Amino acid sequence: xxxxxxxxxxxxxxxxxxxxxxxxxxxxxxxxxxxxxxxxxxxxxxxxxxxxxxxxxxxxxxxxxxxxxxxxxxxxxxxxxxxxxxxxxxxxxxxxxxxxxxxxxxxxxxxxxxxxxxxxxxxxxxxxxxxxxxxxxxxxxxxxxxxxxxxxxxxxxxxxxxxxxxxxxxxxxxxxxxxxxxxxxxxxxxxxxxxxxxxxxxxxxxxxxxxxxxxxxxxxxxxxxxxxxxxxxxxxxxxxxxxxxxxxxxxxxxxxxxxxxxxxxxxxxxxxxxxxxxxxxxxxxxxxxxxxxxxxxxxxxxxxxxxxxxxxxxxxxxxxxxxxxxxxxxxxxxxxxxxxxxxxxxxxxxxxxxxxxxxxxxxxxxxxxxx
Numbered sequence: 358x359x360x361x362x363x364x365x366x367x368x369x370x371x372x373x374x375x376x377x378x379x380x381x382x383x384x385x386x387x388x389x390x391x392x393x394x395x396x397x398x399x400x401x402x403x404x405x406x407x408x409x410x411x412x413x414x415x416x417x418x419x420x421x422x423x424x425x426x427x428x429x430x431x432x433x434x435x436x437x438x439x440x441x442x443x444x445x446x447x448x449x450x451x452x453x454x455x456x457x458x459x460x461x462x463x464x465x466x467x468x469x470x471x472x473x474x475x476x477x478x479x480x481x482x483x484x485x486x487x488x489x490x491x492x493x494x495x496x497x498x499x500x501x502x503x504x505x506x507x508x509x510x511x512x513x514x515x516x517x518x519x520x521x522x523x524x525x526x527x528x529x530x531x532x533x534x535x536x537x538x539x540x541x542x543x544x545x546x547x548x549x550x551x552x553x554x555x556x557x558x559x560x561x562x563x564x565x566x567x568x569x570x571x572x573x574x575x576x577x578x579x580x581x582x583x584x585x586x587x588x589x590x591x592x593x594x595x596x597x598x599x600x601x602x603x604x605x606x607x608x609x610x611x612x613x614x615x616x617x618x619x620x621x622x623x624x625x626x627x628x629x630x631x632x633x634x635x636x637x638x639x640x641x642x643x644x645x646x647x648x649x650x651x652x653x654x655x656x657x658x659x660x661x662x663x664x665x666x667x668x669x670x671x672x673x674x675x676x677x678x679x680x681x682x683x684x685x686x687x688x689x690x691x692x693x694x695x696x697x698x699x700x701x702x703x704x705x706x707x708x709x710x711x712x713x714x715x716x717x718x719x720x721x722x723x724x725x726x727x728x
Contacts, residue, residue, distance in 0.1 A: 358436050358461045360629065361520055363394075368523070368706040370396040377428050379420055381412040381441065389416060400424060402441075409473050411440050418444040425450040431717040432457055435487065438464050443483040446490065455492040455716040457709075460515075462626040463505050469551055481507070492716040495709065497627045497650050504623065504648025516712055519650070521705030522632045522696075530604030532612035533571045536594050540567040541680055544613035544639075546606070546630045549576030554619035554644060559585050560669035561619075562594065565676045569594040573601055573609060610637035615679045618643040618651070621666050625649055632700050635660065635692035640685040642675045654700070660692040 359380075366376045377398045382389065384407035391400050402414045421444055425433075434457045435442040442458075445451035464477050464484075484507060488494060494515045496502040502515055535542045543562070547553045555572060559582065562568055572582070572595065579597065586592045601609065610616070616634040618625070618641065627650040634641050645652045645663035655661035662678065664671040679685055 361461075362436055363397075364523055364702055365706055365709060366397045367395050368702055369710065372710065374710075375428075377424055377430070379417070379424060381414050381417075384412065389420065398428075409470070409476055411476075414441055417441045418448060421445065422448050422450050425454070430454065432492075432713050434459060434713070435491075436461060437484075437487070438462060440480060440483070442487060446483065446486055452490070456487075456490055457493050457495065457712055457716055458488060458491040459495045460501075460505070460508060461497065462501075462624060463507055465552070465622060465624045485510075493712050495712065498653045500648055500653050501623070501626050501650050516708070518705055518708040518712070519654075519700060520627050520629055520632065521700045521702040522629065522636060523702035525603075525607060525636070527603045527607055529611065530602065530606075530608045532605070532608035533573075533596060533598055533601075535569045535571055535612075536596055537567075537569040540569055541565070541676065542612065542614040543568050543570045543676065544609060544616045544634075545570060545572040545574075545619075546609075546616065546633070547574050547618070549574050549578040549582060550624075551578060552621050552624040553578075554621045554667065555582055556585055557621070557667055557669050557672060558617055558619045559589060559591065559595070561672035561676060563589040563591050564669075564673045567680065568676055570596070571609065571613070572597045573599070573606065575599050606633075607637070610634055610639050613639055614685060615639065615676070616641045617672070617676075619664075619666075619672060620644050620646060620649075620651070622646060623649050625651060627651065628654055631655060631661070632696055635696040635700070638689045638693045640679060640688040641692060642672065642679070655692075656695065659688075660695045661688055 366378060369376050379400045381404040382401045384404050387403045389403045400420055402417045402420045404412045404414045406413050433454050436459045488511050494511055495518050496515050497520050499517050502508055545555055562570055586595045616639050618628050618631060623646060631641055631654050641661040643651050643655050643663055644666040646666050655663055657663040662675045664675050
C-alpha cells in the first residue's frame with residue numbers, strides 16, 4: 358500500500374498536480390515531521406505505538422484539519438485498511454470534501470489473533486460510515502470486489518482499478534547468493550507473516566531437492582520459519598536475508614529462476630510482488646486464492662502457474678515443472694507482456710486521476726467550515 362501510494366503521487370506530480378500525503382511515523386516516533394520527497398509534500402504524524410497492527414497517532418486529526426485548511430484540496434483519497442482514516446468522519450473541513458476510498462484489502466475475519474477479530478467488531482462500524490460517506494470506492498480487482506462483504510452494500514459506487522508499477526529507474530545492485538546456485542533458484546519476497554504462506558513453501562522445498570530459496574523480508578514468523586527449515590533438514594538450502602533496498606531487490610529478481618507467492622487467503626488481495634517479477638521478466642508461481650486478485654494478475658499456464666493455497670504437494674509439482682528452462686522462458690516473456698499491456702503505473706494512475714476529476718466535479722474549494 359505504501360509503495361503504491363508513493364508511485365501514484367510521483368506520477369500525479371509529473372502531470373502537474375500537487376498532492377499532499379499524510380502518513381504515520383514508525384511506531385514509537387512521537388515527533389511529527391513535514392518535508393518534500395520527489396516533489397511531494399509529506400506530513401508524517403507522530404505515532405506512539407502500533408498495537409494489533411494499528412498505528413496510534415493522537416495528533417493525526419489535527420494534522421489532517423490543518424493540511425486541508427492550508428492546501429484547500431479538491432478531493433481526499435483514503436487508503437484502507439487504516440483506522441486513522443476514521444478521523445475524517447469527525448472533522449468538518451474533511452466532511453466538506455469529496456472522498457475517494459482505495460480499498461486495498463478487507464480486515465480478514467480469519468486473522469489468527471483473536472484480539473484483532475474482536476477489535477474488528479468496533480472497527481467495522483466506522484468502516485461502514487466511511488464507505489457510506491465516500492463518493493467513489495476503488496477496488497483493485499473484480500474478484501476481490503465480488504468476495505468482499507464490506508463492499509457488497511456499496512457496489513454501485515465501486516470502480517475497479519488494478520494496481521500498476523512503473524518502469525524502474527534504479528541501478529542494479531548486488532544480487533544475493535543462493536545456497537545451491539546450480540539448482541533451481543527460488544525467490545520469495547514479502548513480510549514474514551502467517552498469511553504469506555512461506556511455511557507451505559518450505560514444506561514444498563523439502564520434496565524438491567534440487568531447489569534452494571532466498572527469502573527477502575522480515576516479520577513475526579521469522580523465528581518459526583528458521584526452526585521449520587532446521588526441522589525439515591533444509592536449512593542449508595535456505596537463505597533468509599531480511600529487507601533489501603531497491604537496487605539489491607532488482608538484482609535479486611534478475612538473478613532468480615522463479616518467484617513464488619504462496620499466500621494462504623484473501624489477506625493477499627493483489628500481489629504487487631508479482632508485478633515486480635513480471636516487470637523483471639521472471640517466471641512466477643502463485644496461490645490461486647478464491648476471492649483474491651492474484652488469479653486475475655496471473656493467467657494460469659500463460660503468464661505463470663497457479664497452485665492450490667496451503668497445498669505443499671501442488672506447489673512442489675509446480676516447482677518441479679520450473680526445472681524446464683523452456684517453460685520458464687515462455688512464462689516469463691508472457692508475464693512481461695501482460696505487465697506492459699495491463700499493469701503499468703500509467704494505466705492505473707490515469708484511471709485514478711479520472712476518478713479524482715469526476716469526484717471533484719462541481720466542488721468549490723473555497724470557504725470551508727471551521728472546526
